[in-house]
Amino acid sequence: xxxxxxxxxxxxxxxxxxxxxxxxxxxKFAALALLLAVSFACNASAEEPAGENAKSNADKKPxxxxxxxxxxxxxxxxxxxxxxxxxxxxxxxxxxxxxxxTPQTKDNIExxxxxxxxxxxxxxxxxxxxxxxxxxxIMDYVDSGKPLVGLRTSTHAFQYPGGHKHAKLNDEFGxxxxxxxxxxxxxxxxxxDVERIAEQKDxxxxxxxxxxxxxxxxxxxxxxxxxxxxxxxxxxxxxSEGTDPVVNPVAWTKTHKNARVFFTTMGHPEDFEIESxxxxxxxxxxxALAEEVPAGGANVEFQGxxxxxxxx
Numbered sequence: 001x002x003x004x005x006x007x008x009x010x011x012x013x014x015x016x017x018x019x020x021x022x023x024x025x026x027x028k029f030a031a032l033a034l035l036l037a038v039s040f041a042c043n044a045s046a047e048e049p050a051g052e053n054a055k056s057n058a059d060k061k062p063x064x065x066x067x068x069x070x071x072x073x074x075x076x077x078x079x080x081x082x083x084x085x086x087x088x089x090x091x092x093x094x095x096x097x098x099x100x101x102t103p104q105t106k107d108n109i110e111x112x113x114x115x116x117x118x119x120x121x122x123x124x125x126x127x128x129x130x131x132x133x134x135x136x137x138i139m140d141y142v143d144s145g146k147p148l149v150g151l152r153t154s155t156h157a158f159q160y161p162g163g164h165k166h167a168k169l170n171d172e173f174g175x176x177x178x179x180x181x182x183x184x185x186x187x188x189x190x191x192x193d194v195e196r197i198a199e200q201k202d203x204x205x206x207x208x209x210x211x212x213x214x215x216x217x218x219x220x221x222x223x224x225x226x227x228x229x230x231x232x233x234x235x236x237x238x239x240s241e242g243t244d245p246v247v248n249p250v251a252w253t254k255t256h257k258n259a260r261v262f263f264t265t266m267g268h269p270e271d272f273e274i275e276s277x278x279x280x281x282x283x284x285x286x287x288a289l290a291e292e293v294p295a296g297g298a299n300v301e302f303q304g305x306x307x308x309x310x311x312x
Contacts, residue, residue, distance in 0.1 A: 061091055061092055061093045062092050062093065062119040062120065062289055062291070063092070063093045063094070063095065063114075063117055063118050063119050063120075064083070064086055064092055064093065064094045064095075064118070064119065064120045064121075064122060064285060064289075065094075065095045065096075065097065065114045065115055065118040065120070065121050065122070066079040066080075066082075066083060066094065066095065066096040066097060066121075066122045066124065067097050067109060067112070067115075067121060067122065067123050067124070067125060067138065068096060068097060068098055068099065068103075068109075068124050068125065069098065069099030069103060069105075069106075069109050069124075069125045069126070069128055070103070070124055070125055070126035070152070070153045071099070071103045071104045071106075071126060071127075071312065072126055072153065072311060072312050073124075073126075073152060073153065073267055073268055073269060073311060074103075074269045074309045074310075074311060074312075075103075075124040075125075075151070075267070076096075076098050076099070076103045077269065077309045078124075078267070078269050078272050079096050079122065079124055080096045081272065081302070081303075081306050082122075082272075082278070082281060082282065083095075083096050084303035084304065085278070085282060085298075085299075085300055085301070085302070085303055086282065086285065088303045089298070089299040089300070089301065089303075090282065090286065090291075090298065090299070092285075092289075095111070095114050095118075097109055097110060097111045097112060097114065098110060098111075099125075099128075106127065106128050106129050106130075106159075107128070107129050107130055107131060108130070108131075108134070109125070109128070109130060109134060112134050112137040112138065113137065115137055115138065115140070115141040116137075116140075116141075118141060118146065119146065119147075119289060120146065120147045120148070120149065120285065120288055120289050121141050121142075121146070121147075121148055121149070122148075122149045122150070122151070122285065123138075123148065123149070123150045123151070123154045123157060124150070124151040124152065124153070124154060124267065125153065125154060125157045125158075126152075126153035126154075126156060126157065127153075127156060127157075127158070127159035128157060128158050128159065129158065129159060129160050129161075129164075129166075130158070132166075135158075135166055135169070142177055142256070142257075143257055144257070144259075145257040145258055145259050146259055147259045147260045147261065147288035147289060147290075148177065148178075148256060148259065148260075148261045148262075148288065149261070149262045149263070149281070149284055149285055149288055150177070150178045150261070150262075150263045150264075151263070151264055151265075151266070151267040151281075152217065152220070152264070152265050152266065152267035152268075153267075154174065154178060154263070155174035155175075155178055155180050155181055155182050155220070155222070155265070156170070156174055156181065156182035157169075157173050157174060158170055158173055175226060176226075176256070177256050177261070178254070178261065178263045179222070179225045179226045179228075179229040179252060179254050179261075179263060180222040180225050180226065180229075183220070183221045183222065184220075184221050185218050185219060185220045185221065186218050186219045186221070186237035186240040186241060187218055187239075187240060187241025187242070188218055188241075189218075189239060189241055190218045190219065190237050190238055190239045190240050190241055191214065191215065191216050191217070191218060191237075191238045191239065192214070192215050192216075192217055192218065192219045192235040192236065192237060192238060192250065192266070193212070193214055193235065193236045193238055194212065194213050194214065194215060194233050194234070194235050194250055194266075195211065195212050195233065195234055195235075195236075196209070196210075196211045196212070196232070196233055197231055197232060197233065197234060200230075200231075200232045203232055203253075204283065204286075204287050204293040205232060205251070205253070205262065205280065205283045205284050205287050205293070206232060206233075206280075206283070207279075207283060207293050207294065207295060207296060207297040207298075208276075208279050208283070208294075208296045208297020208298070209233075209276045209279055209280050209283070209297060210276040213274055213276045213277070214238075214274075215235075215266050215268065215270075215271040215274060215277060216268040216270035216271055217250075217265070217266045217267060217268040217271055218237070218268075219235050219236070219237040219240075219248055219250070219265075220248065220250075220265040221246070221248055222248050222249060222265060223246075223248055223249070225249060225252060225254075226254065228254045228255055229249075229252045229253070229254045230252055230253045230254065231249035231251070231252045232249075232251045232252055232253065233249065233250050233251040233264075233280075234247050234248065234249055234250065235247065235248055235249070235250035235265075235266075248265075249265075250264060250265050250266055251263070251264040251265075251266070251280060251284075253287075259288075260287065260288040260290070261288065262284035262285070262287060262288050264280065264281065264284070266280075268308075268311065269308040269309050269311065270308040272306065272308065273306070273308055275300060278300035279297045279298050279300045282298035282300050283297055283298050286298060
């Protein structure tokens with residue numbers, strides 16, 4: 001081979017060797033960068049307390065706030081029982097607010113600030129006369145366009161004396177928010193046969209709810225409901241005490257400020273011993289939140305022992 005040929009051959013090798021050197025260096029830098037990134041991620045994870053992740057995940061669960069204070073049907077006992085089911089079986093957070101110092105205290109419900117963060121409020125109050133700041137916290141939530149669930153005496157959630165600036169809530173709250181105000185019932189010694197409305201059999205709230213069942217609640221007269229109400233279940237008084245035993249709705253849906261609302265006039269503590277009643281309420285909460293109601297209805301297994309407390 002001539003010197004000229006050798007120089008040409010050597011020249012042709014140089015770009016290949018240089019390229020190989022560049023590639024080798026690039027791979028080394030890439031490997032080092034990857035090692036540093038993994039090390040940083042591991043250190044960051046190790047420095048963050050495990051509890052912080054758990055708290056962050058928990059805060060993403062919808063928050064249901066129960067506002068209780070009825071002094072007749074023991075909502076201070078029944079609603080915590082439902083709250084435990086929501087947390088244990090349905091991936092929700094729940095806070096239960098109480099009238100203090102006793103359920104009979106009509107002018108104080110502690111902790112209403114929790115409504116600011118609520119994704120849904122469950123109202124179970126009766127004839128309250130709350131101070132201005134507490135009424136405002138309730139009404140701020142009610143008018144916020146967030147969903148609501150109400151039980152039994154919440155048709156008459158407030159009772160202010162005539163001439164009081166909040167006296168209009170005595171009737172308007174129940175009627176405007178839940179579909180009816182207080183009218184009358186069929187007597188404390190009566191009870192109620194409940195039957196599903198056939199046309200509503202496929203409604204998500206009725207999944208897993210028996211077509212017929214019996215509750216201790218005496219029937220509330222609520223007809224006529226406001227026009228935006230859709231009845232789901234009808235009730236007929238058993239052993240009515242001389243008042244009109246006409247069939248009346250005992251559960252319905254409506255809207256308020258474009259938000260979903262579910263209401264039931266049932267809610268005696270003995271009602272909650274019945275699986276269909278517990279499922280109806282939990283289904284209603286899930287539906288109002290726009291959460292998926294299981295095909296067979298909500299899991300409403302008691303979390304601990306439940307025995308219906310005596311009513312006043």
